[in-house]
Amino acid sequence: MDFPEEYKYTEDHEWVSLEGDIVTVGITDFAQDQLGDVVFVELPEVGDELQSGKPFGVVESVKAVSDVYAPVSGEVIEVNEVLPDDPETINQSPYDDGWMLKVRVVDPAVVENLMTATDYQTFVEG
């Protein structure tokens, strides 16, 4: 199981990477492993406003439907166009090619309050 040091993490199993006021968001290696084969991804549209803690999309595996929650508030500026056609990219590369969206965050400081890789690893491994 992979927990890249440079990312921040949420209790809902999303990872966040901050550059300036833009965050990239995806689901963690742990989340994709728990879900199993991802077969469908529903993403917001560019321009949508996300509210921290509210669902912004859906990831479906063969067996289950899971909401994905916004780790921060802000405007969606880009979504990963690869995912609708190749949802399994999330399983293959959750932290790189399987990224879900980029958001112009309202308050970049909130990212600092999210879990570190070590905290998140403790969180999921108990």
Next chain:
Amino acid sequence: MQKTPLNSVHRSAGARLVEFGGWEMPVQYAGVIAEHLAVRQHAGLFDVSHMGEVEVVGAQAEAFLQYATINDVGALADGQVQYTALCYAHGGIVDDLTLYRFSAEHFLLCVNAANIEKDHQWLQTLLEKSSFSELQLTDRSAEYAQLALQGPHAARILQTLTHCDLTTIKTYWFRQARVADIDLIVSRTGYTGEDGFELYLPADAAESLWHRLMTAGRDDGLVPVGLGARDTLRLEKAYALYGHELSAEILPLEARLGWVTKLNKGDFVGRDALVKAKQDGVTRVLIGLKLTEAGVPRERYPVLCAGRQVGYVTSGTMSPSLRQGIALALVESDAASAESFEVIIRQRHVAAQKVKLPFV
């Protein structure tokens, strides 16, 4: 939660275990899609020891089962298997099962895990209320383990472990044979739509047989398969699953089980209700839907025709073979002749087309 004799084998194989019908079962090992495709292209090994086995022994065994089940038990020869169901007097389904005839006085019923006690109780009650005598019903579920070896390479793999000539066991026939030094029942049946076998054996021999089979199948692409792929495999072939397509509230004639409902075989439990339903025409019928847009139909999602709800999805999934959403749906008979439907997925109307079954 009950455990099969292979529980620790699954754990060491890295399976993800879930609760199913009161049992802790492997839902997947490597992944549902990979396991599904392995069964379609090579072979897969399933632990289905959660399934129940009820033995019926006695001079009137055949007559009793002819009365208790909807298919024609009289049509069976020794060594033959039959797919059938138990119905209530009102025609709803108690359970669907496979029935094994050893002789006219000895049968074995393979029933769904979640229904073992209910079925045993139901048969016992039928027996007590009827005039059949000298009959013994015994729940043998704890004594039996069951493995399913399924896929185009299944016969080749199994043949390496037995002197019994498997080409002489035709589909829906069985044989008592020695496989990997274990005396067991080899049944040419399954729930995947592929060639294959279901093996009934003493519970304490399950681990040994599992390892012998996995070793024998190594070069033929044999992989362990969990309940996740068992479900997608059966759904692609439109096989009904109790609790989804079949229930006490659904008639066999509504659930595409007309072919096993033998209304002319003489009296049986549920016959009057089913004859009436056949004469009046059923109000609902099971159809196959394929989504023509992206999405995954799931159980209980509403199904619309011409803007009006006409039914619901009984089972749905992303078909690993077709890479498309597929569903079985129970819809009003009047709507069943239509070609275009919609499935509501999270408030979204997703277009679906009726397709001939099976899907694959």
